Amino acid sequence: GAGVSQSPRYKVAKRGQDVALRCDPISGHVSLFWYQQALGQGPEFLTYFQNEAQLDKSGLPSDRFFAERPEGSVSTLKIQRTQQEDSAVYLCASSYHRGDTDTQYFGPGTRLTVL
Amino acid sequence: AQSVTQLDSHVSVSEGTPVLLRCNYSSSYSPSLFWYVQHPNKGLQLLLKYTSAATLVKGINGFEAEFKKSETSFHLTKPSAHMSDAAEYFCVVSDLGGATNKLIFGTGTLLAVQP
Numbered sequence: 001g002a003g004v005s006q007s008p009r010y011k012v013a014k015r016g017q018d019v020a021l022r023c024d025p026i027s028g029h030v031s032l033f034w035y036q037q038a039l040g041q042g043p044e045f046l047t048y049f050q051n052e053a054q055l056d057k058s059g060l061p062s063d064r065f066f067a068e069r070p071e072g073s074v075s076t077l078k079i080q081r082t083q084q085e086d087s088a089v090y091l092c093a094s095s096y097h098r099g100d101t102d103t104q105y106f107g108p109g110t111r112l113t114v115l
Numbered sequence: 116a117q118s119v120t121q122l123d124s125h126v127s128v129s130e131g132t133p134v135l136l137r138c139n140y141s142s143s144y145s146p147s148l149f150w151y152v153q154h155p156n157k158g159l160q161l162l163l164k165y166t167s168a169a170t171l172v173k174g175i176n177g178f179e180a181e182f183k184k185s186e187t188s189f190h191l192t193k194p195s196a197h198m199s200d201a202a203e204y205f206c207v208v209s210d211l212g213g214a215t216n217k218l219i220f221g222t223g224t225l226l227a228v229q230p
Contacts, residue, residue, distance in 0.1 A: 033218075048217060
């Protein structure tokens, strides 16, 4: 079956623009995660969904960041009024359950560049 | 709180020689530990995971890791490096004890394989 897909793969935005990043998880996966990976760093947690419920948004860096998963499948990460420090690769991952041993499967990421 | 420390940011080996990528962890619980690999412009791929079963964990592509509680280490090894192993490797711990199964990544080790 298909893996996790993300679109667009690359996004260039001018400072102050709003962007929307899409994640299509593996079909049937309950859990969905967003991570942010700055250049030369490991990914850092942003937010977590279990089905359509956003159970943890503790990693979102500011109120300009918003995520949703309205029907429990596709998720969108929205960044309002983008800033240069938002430039990073945004990774989406999904897993079948939320068990601590469950494998998270990652998409290829969206590379956001804010000019 | 859980954390991982990758002791080398860059490792260079010759093709056919052993690979050792070092990782130490800190955890208040019995941890779940993972190694992920990231090839350029590709998604993170799980190499192997430790979930309190056998301390020696075998993964894909000939990699293995040994969980050593006394040393709080989870080093990744491979007997013979291949050119295709050149990539960035992340040691990861699962954040236990909360409502979220988020992953906490190390800063990564870039593996170069020389011909």
